Amino acid sequence: MPELPEVETVRRDLIPYVLGATIQRAIVHRGFSRMIKDSSIKAFRETVEGSQIEELRRHGKYLIFRLSNGRSWIVHLRMTGAFLISSDYRPRDRHERARIRITSPSYTSEMVLAFNDVRRFGTWECVPTEHENDRIPSGPDALAIDFTQDDLLGKLQSKDTSLKSALLDQAVVAGLGNIYVDESCFLAGIRPDRKAKNLCAREVERLYDAIGTTLNRALEQGGTSFRNYVNAFGLPGGALSHCQVYQRDGQCCRICDSTILKIKHAGRGTHYCPVCQD
Ligand SMILES: [Zn+2]
Structure with missing residues (x-):
């Protein structure tokens, strides 16, 4: 599943093309109406068509297109959702679920923003921008300044679960999934199956630093490609070969x-060095 570094990579890829662009047409292909939450395809189209994309934000694993009509188009890629930008006519991929046609003063021809999703769990929804926060996780984004060490310490101390479960909980911190929880715990030197509330302040300090380091390193690599993740140009990320524990069970610890x-x-494959x- 795309986690924070992968979603942020897609956001950065898209920004030069979508900021200031006008949505000319929004086409959700037949049979995929389920990906639009709480609305019909027709209502979604009527809401977004003709509006300009003023901002492209990210919170945790969510992408948020803020539109000129006071609405926010919120996208969760889930397991395999992917946006692909192309400048000219793009043949429909067999996993394409929807496409958005955009125009912008900064380029001459129409561009196509295709949404591919092999597993079909990705979701789109459009809400008034003032209600945006009701639809995204309450936890601070793992790379935002409001995610602090004290905040993490307080939340872990109140959790009666394992560290792994706590870090996967998007109300604790938004953006981490299976890959970066395992990698952050390794870098911090803490077993993911420890009780979250039993971590001492020094350990939480190490963990907090490890989360930032792990996410920023993965971002530099353009994210981790496991299963189907590709960036907005259809290229895989390079971070999997840099993982220390994730998907490395049975191999030697590099340290x-x-x-x-x-x-x-916590219902998930969990990797660690004993x-x-x-
Ligand atoms: Zn080791």
Whole structure:
């Protein structure tokens, strides 16, 4: 599933093309009306068509297109959703669910913003911008300045779950999923199956720093490609080869040479080094 670095990579790819652009047509292909939440395709089209994209934000794993008509078009890519931008006529891919035609004063021909989604879990919805916060996770974005060490400490101390479950909870911090929770716990030297509330302040400090470092490193690599993730130009990210524990079970730890273990925890495959993490 695309997590914060992958969604942020897509956002940065799209910005030069979509900012200031006018949505000419929004086409949701037959059979995919379910991806539009709480609205018909017709109502969605009528809301977005003719409006300008004034801002493209991200909160956690959500992309938010703020429109000139006071509405926000909120997108969650879920497992395999992907936006692909192209400048000329683009043949329809077999996994394409929708396409948006946009024009902008900064380029001459119409552009196509295609939305592909193999697993079909991605969602779109349009809400008044003042209600945007009701539709996105309440936790601070993991790379935003309002995500602080004290905030993380307070939230972990109130959680009666494992660290892994707590970090996957988007009300604690928004943007982390399976890959970056495992990688952050490794970098912090803390086992993901520890009780969240039992972490001491020093450990939370290490964890907080590890989350920032892990996400920023992955962003520099253009995100992690596992399963189907591609950026807005259809290219995979390069971060998987940099993972320390994720998908490396049975291989040697790059720090201590021990074998990386994988356990099922919080319903998810969880990877850790039994020596580097305690
Ligand atoms: Zn190790």
